[in-house]
Amino acid sequence: MGRLxxxxxxxxxxxxxxxxxxxxxxxxxxxxxxxTTVDGSRTTVGVYGDIDSDTAPKLEAELSGLITAGASExxxxxxxxxxxxxAGLSVLITTHRAATSFRLERGNRMVDRLIAxxxxxxxxxxxxxxxxxx
Numbered sequence: 058m059g060r061l062x063x064x065x066x067x068x069x070x071x072x073x074x075x076x077x078x079x080x081x082x083x084x085x086x087x088x089x090x091x092x093t094t095v096d097g098s099r100t101t102v103g104v105y106g107d108i109d110s111d112t113a114p115k116l117e118a119e120l121s122g123l124i125t126a127g128a129s130e131x132x133x134x135x136x137x138x139x140x141x142x143x144a145g146l147s148v149l150i151t152t153h154r155a156a157t158s159f160r161l162e163r164g165n166r167m168v169d170r171l172i173a174x175x176x177x178x179x180x181x182x183x184x185x186x187x188x189x190x191x
């Protein structure tokens with residue numbers, strides 16, 4: 058089994074934004090980190106941090122690169138995802154359509170709830186032909 062390590066420590070940036078009628082909102086932005094593990098025919102990409110419009114292109118490049126390299130069974134493990142925007146959902150849908158075999162692992166409550174709310178359960182791989190181009 059081969060493993061490509063992520064950076065040793067994820068850094069967070071504090072943000073403060075103004076929200077009309079609500080004053081200031083303070084929070085943290087967690088940069089996205091990826092790990093790739095190859096075990097036989099299965100390639101698992103672990104994602105840690107936020108998947109948003111700033112980080113989604115990095116995730117898309119990693120996944121499309123693995124598809125181009127011939128990954129036959131591609132799995133995305135979102136256990137460490139702290140935020141998932143519509144840009145991240147778009148990457149998941151695009152990858153599902155492009156890959157021979159792609160599935161999203163269950164287990165992150167926030168991601169699982171978002172997938173259920175958006176009707177994208179096919180990403181779990183229960184019906185591998187769902188949303189594939191004809």
